[in-house]
Structure formats: structure tokens, C-alpha cells
Amino acid sequence: MFEAAELGRKISREDFDAMAPGLRTELLDLQQQLREADFPVIILFAGVDGAGKNETVNLLNEWMDPRWIVTRAYGPPSDEERERPEYWRYWRDLPPKGKVGLFMSSWYHHPLINRVTGKTNPAELDEQLERIVHFEKTLADEGALILKFWMHLSQKAQKKRLKSLEKDPLTAWQVTKQDWEHWEMYDSFISTAERLIMHTSKGHAPWQIVEGADPRYRSAVVLQTLKEAIVKHLANREAVKKVNAEIKGKAKGKKAAEPSVLATQPSILSSLDMTQTLEGAEYNQALQEQRARLAHLYHVAREKGVSTALVFEGWDAAGKGGTIRRLTNALNARDYQVIPIAAPTEEERAQHYLWRFWRHIARAGRVTVFDRSWYGRVLVERVEGFCTEEAWRRAYGEIVDFEEQLTAHGIVMCKFWLHITAEEQLERFNARGEIEYKKWKLTDEDWRNREKWGPYEQAVNELVEKTSTTNAPWTLVEANSKNFARVKVMRTVADALEAALGKAGRRKKD
């Protein structure tokens, strides 16, 4: 794979100096165009030590305007990072739309080094590469331009390079013992790199192998590749925008399709027994029981560092707020955070739609309650047409992948759909107008949403079908009786936590 990067290609100083000013002007100009663009540029550098990763990143910072570039390199994770899923730190560092992010090895570092040093086996490596593919795919699907450069050196060239760095007192410190250790493992490093590149070089995030021996050659390749990729991507995004606008325009012209026979089939929601209630003493006792269980379990969870993420979705007026309050009431206020999900902020809009959820993932032992969530994409955004059909169809997989990362990290996850019947909703809407401190809750939007009951019901059905997994199951809650719903939610959370703590306990003993 790397033979073509050991040909000793060079560019003379004269040739480089002749091309440099023009190329630089173009890159600066493109950077200005990017500032208005609707996507970030993510450039990753990996490769053989001494093949010019640092120098190239420094050059990009020098040539381009460093104000619109962020450079990210990673050492061992901080404790705040260790307490979250591995990719949390990459998500929080992603450049917003219009900016360029330069990443040093980053999410490729551990998969590569752990395999080379024998800490993982080939199957584990493949699993980690699969994670990378998913990560880059979801960024690219939202528009990100992703470029990856593998800076290559032959073993001989690497030795020469390290020696020459060591000779110069100004650069000697750059060469560490680890560099030489890696040099010794060159063959294993290269064969792992081959596997890595083969598995993760995709149309949406291609690897470019760069011969790194000659600084001018490698700089020219990176700069030229970058320039062309940005030009192409800017054009592509324009084209995509046009197509999407056309699709939207056509959809508007059309009359809404008659609900098909399939749409009128019973949905998973219609199978719920909505008559269940829980009243009086029975309710009070059940509530107290679950409160006590939760209080105890969350004390243990805090001690053991087991986090919980709870998702609440449901019809307007289904009682999400009240249910959340009864639940959090059993907890210590210092341990939980309720995150109301409304319209994204400006900083959030400049990022991938999952970014704003990643940023709320809490440290070990905490409870995060999402009052509405990332499911907005396949609910309101789908039904209201706020995103393209392609985007919400893709979202099921992205969401499952996201939740999988949370649960794989040991986070306990429960997702609730609070269901009420259309009649019950109407009654509650009418009642709201009458209770002073509940008036603010009822908005015109609530009435508009109500008119789309059918499409929402269909969306809920599909959401449960596609995103209810063993580790992050959906619980459908019969919420015509608020009491019944509250106790069911609390019991479900307690059960899930109990099971997880049992596991966590066992894991420790092993």
C-alpha cells in the first residue's frame, strides 16, 4: 500500500516558491468563502512519526488565517473525559460550520497503538474502526468535509529523520524515547496502518497517503488536495441545497396524500390499555415505595459512578413535566440535571444535530433527564418537514449508534413515551386555561400539533420499531391516569438501575 509513497518524490525550492503565493491566495480566499458555508472542514493527520504531521499543521496555521482554524491534539484523557464515552471529547472539539478543525491522530490514535502494542486483537481493532466509520459518516452526512492525510516515511527515511532532528539542539527535544520504540515496531505499525486505512477510507472521508520525506513535496500535496477538496465541496453543497429546495417546492405543490391502508392499521400505541389507573391510598403507597427505592438506588449509583440518562417524549399535555418532577423529587438535586430541549442555540445550530446532546452527557454517577431529546429529529422535524426525508430516515441509525456509545460506557438509559388519547388531551388543554399557574403552558403550537395526531402516531410507531434496543429500550407509558404513569416511570427506572447495579456489583467482584 505504501510503496507509492517511497518513491523519493521531491519538489525543488524554485518550483515550490513559484506555486506558493498563488496557492496561498486561493486558500485564504477559500477560507473566507467557508466562513459563510453551512459545513465544517475536518482534517485529520496521522502517520509515521517524523513524516511531517506537526510541520504540516504548523504550515496550515501559518498560511491560512489561524482565527478560523482550531488545532486539536490529545494526550491521555482527563478525568472529566474518562467519565464519559470515549468520543465525548472529540464531539466537544468539533469545529462549527465555517471553521476548519485540524486533528492530530485523535480517534485513530488508540486503535492503532493498542493493536501495535498487542493490547487489542484484530477483531477488537475492527470493531474500533467500525466505530470510526460510523462517526465520520454521521458528520459527513450532515455536510462536513472530511479529509485524512496519512504521512508516510520508509523505515530508513524515518531513522534518518529522527537522527537529524536529534542532531539539531533546537529540535532534539522533539525526539522521545517513545519515537525510537515506535521505530523498532515499524513493520507491525505499517501492517496495522494498512488495515486501518483500508477499513476507514470511504468516499465521504478518504485517506490520502502522502510521501513525507520531502517537506516541500508533502506540503504541496496537502495544500493542493485541501484546496481542491474545498472547492469541490462548496460546489457540491450548493447543488445539494438546490435539489433539496426543489424537492420541498414540489412537495408543497402536491396535495397531502390520502392516508394509505397501511397508515390506518393499528399502531403500537393503539394496543395500550389506556384504562389503567392508580388511585388514593394505593397510589400513595406505590409512589412512596418507588421513591424510597430510587433514593436508595441512586445513592449507590452515585457511589459506584453509574450514570443515568432518561429520555422523555410524549404528546403535549401528557404530563412529562409532572412525571419528571415526581421522579427527580426522589433524588438529591445536586445529582441530577433536567435538560429542556427547545430550539437549538446559535452555537448548537452551527454543529451536527447530535452535538448539543453530547455536550449534556454528565460526569460519572449523575442523572441527566432530557425533557424532549434527540428524537426530535424523527418526530417534530420529520412531521413538520424541518429536515429532509433523507436526514430523518438516516437518523434512526445515528441515534442507535449514539445511544450504543452511552450504554457501552455503562450509562443506564430509559426512554419513555407518555401516551394519552386524543380525547384526554383535549380535556387537559381546556382545563389548562382555567388553572392560573398552568396557563402559560398552553400555546397555539399545541393546538397545531394536535391537528397532526396521525402523522405523529405513525412517527412514534416507527421510532419504537427502529430504536428500542435491549440496552436502551422504549417504555410506552399509559398516561391517561397521571398517577399510573408516574409510578410506572419510577418503577421502570428503578428496575433498570437495580439490574445495572447488580451487574456493576458483579463486575467489580470478578
Place this chain on the structure above:
Amino acid sequence: MFEAAELGRKISREDFDAMAPGLRTELLDLQQQLREADFPVIILFAGVDGAGKNETVNLLNEWMDPRWIVTRAYGPPSDEERERPEYWRYWRDLPPKGKVGLFMSSWYHHPLINRVTGKTNPAELDEQLERIVHFEKTLADEGALILKFWMHLSQKAQKKRLKSLEKDPLTAWQVTKQDWEHWEMYDSFISTAERLIMHTSKGHAPWQIVEGADPRYRSAVVLQTLKEAIVKHLANREAVKKVNAEIKGKAKGKKAAEPSVLATQPSILSSLDMTQTLEGAEYNQALQEQRARLAHLYHVAREKGVSTALVFEGWDAAGKGGTIRRLTNALNARDYQVIPIAAPTEEERAQHYLWRFWRHIARAGRVTVFDRSWYGRVLVERVEGFCTEEAWRRAYGEIVDFEEQLTAHGIVMCKFWLHITAEEQLERFNARGEIEYKKWKLTDEDWRNREKWGPYEQAVNELVEKTSTTNAPWTLVEANSKNFARVKVMRTVADALEAALGKAGRRKKD
């Protein structure tokens, strides 16, 4: 001080139940009003263990809408927190405008406990309390409503309370060994608390001492106090807005005052020798020398965890960007971050004006370069009237305090004003239009700013006078010669870092 909080005051269940629904409605209603308000509410709870801090915070979360409340409690700092000044974690947790933040002990915890356990002496305690006063003052000055509740119990009542918690298996876990240890130190705790409350109870952030023995009484006091404070603050802010609008209106009507005799006196800028240059071989040699010094010094700084914060201000076209690039060019791109300061984002606008700078304070060993900075408040915001005169006059002290926290934490700080003459600026503006890749840099705003040269010069003069401190000095850079400016900046940074590393080295040996 606490005698009045040991009177055994109680509220009967009937009385409480009679007042509760009305109070709750009012609080929920106020919360809705707050969402549109231009200030955050910061409520802090401290006091004797067992006096109901947790319960009260839980109650507030239960009664009010938890979606617009954040609750913050602090354990030992994470490593990301330890690598920054102490208050970084409080700044990052501040609620935005329209939200309520409930803080458990927080910035009061360490001053109190460290004094009680003898880790600090009275003078050190006072210093820490002074820091608190500054912190709360700057938040209040920007509009925050700050309330602090000291939950009190007599030693006898505390014992009773701890015993009763221990008896109930559901709450026994809440009582720790530390609680009993603190109980033993009750007298010392109380006398320290007195000092703390006396020093930090200010008009803008008053302490309210609450008798904590009776849950209903203490809840009623907190809820009632909170309600009244919010009502009053909402009204106050409206009044302030009106007054400011009037002042602004009057200022608009008036003709600009003739520059006074004082304003035409030579400023600190006019004393600079603007003829200094550095050309050809001399420049190249000096540049290479400083580059090498910086590269070496920053390698050591990274190893030792010494961070640097560099501030660049200056006239438009003074060469900030080019100077920053020459400087960062000597560094490893992974170790520095250039932060361009432009208009604040929506999330930043919802916070204290210093918040957006606190969020960029880097971890240990990193370099943060601010291309424009918090000095915007006393430069552009002052000159353009974007903030009130009272606000920018106050800002000098706030800025010195902010920088003092950074340098006290060991961060090396240099601040540069890049100065060019008005004639030089004109020449550069004209030249910019001609160089292809510099065209984008020249905006209409640049021409407008140029017309206000006089007021800006006055502002710069005052800024240097009021904010150049030993640990965070201003360096005025004669920048008519770009070469001269670049080398001067690099040398200044290298000198400062060398001095700091010398100190850091000595400190380690001590």
C-alpha cells in the same frame, strides 16, 4: 449573630398548607417572567449540616419548573478544573439570563472549611472572602440577582437532627462520619461563619440567616424571601433600563463636546518612537533567534504545565494577525489556540461579559492567544457607546481582578497594543485594496473606526494607566515597522516566559 435563628420558630401544617398554593403559583408565574428578563438569579445555600440545605433545594426544584433551574454542587475539583484558576468552575456553571442557579456552598465551601480545620489563618480567610466579594459584585453589577441563605441549627438541634436521620434506614446513608466530625467542631464552625457572613453580606448579595429546625418554617422563609426578591429585582431592572435609555437619549441630542485642553495633551502613545525599524539580515537573525528561544521555552513550559495568555489589541491594520502568526509559528500547533474575539454568540450574550473569556482559559501548559479581548469593553464598547459609561468605568477593576486570578494561578500574561500612526494606517488601508488575498480584510467599519482616532487614543491611554500591572503588564509596540513589531512581541513573550520558568524552577526547589 445566630441567636435570632435559635428561637424555635415553627409554622403549623395548616398554616403552611394554606399559604403554599398561592406562593407556588406566584413563583411559577415569576419564573415565566424571568425567562424574558435580562438577568440570571443566583441562589446560594450554605450553613450547618442538617439544617435543610438539600431539602430546600429539592423543594425549589419540586415547586418551580426544573427546566429553568440548574443545581450545582461541587466535590473535589477535577483535573481539568485544577489546571485552571479556582473560580473557573464557578464561571462555567453560571446560569444564563432568565434562569435560576441553585448553588450548594460552592465558593464558600473551601474558605470556611479550610479556616475551621486550621489550614488557613484569619488573614488568608479574609483574602478569600475579598475574592468572593469581588466575584459577586461583578455578577451583580451586570444585573444578576444574588441571594444567599445561611441555614442555621443550634448544636443541640443539629445533634437531634443527625440522630433522627440515622434512625431512618431510608436516610441513614445521608449522615457521614464527616458530619459528626463537623458537629464536634461546631463552635469553631460558627465563629468562622460569623466572620464569613459579616464580610460577604453586601447590598448586592445579602445573606439571609434562616432558622433550619422546622422544615415548614425554613421553607416558608426561603420561598417568601425569594419571591419578594425576584419581584423587586424585576422592577429595579425595568427602572434601570429606563434611566439608561434616557441618558442615552439625552447624549444623542447633545452635540459632541469639543475636545478639552486635557484631551489634546500628549498621550502615552504619542511618546513612542515610531521610527524604529529592523530590516534585512538584522531582522532575519533577530527573528530566528526569538523563534528558537520561544520554541525551547515553550517546550519547557509545556512540560512544567505553565500556561500563557497573550492579549493582542491595536489599531486596525496594525498587523495583529501577522504578528500572531510569526509568534505561533515558533510553537507547536497542538499547544496553542488563537481565539478571535468578534461579536459574542447568543449563549455568550446571555452571560456576564467576562464569561466568554473564562470559557477559553486553557488547560495547563497551553498558550491562548486572544486576537482582541476583554478590553473591548473599555475600547470599542466605550467609544461606540455599546455599554453604559458606568459599565466601562467599572470594567477596569473587573478586568484587573480577572487577570489577577489568572496570574495568581501561575499563568504568564502579556498584553500588547500594536501602535501605528494614522498616516501609516491610511497607507495600509489603501494598499490592502490592491493585494488580492488581503482585500477581504478591509471593511467599511475600518474606515468608520478611523474617524474616531482621538477617542480611541484617549481610551488606550486610560486602559494602560488602569490595567498595566506587574504580573499582567501592557507592552506598547511601535508597529509602523512590521518587522520591528514582530521581533519586539516575540522577545517580550520570551522574556516573560523565561522569568516565569525561572521562578517556577526555583519554586520547585524550595
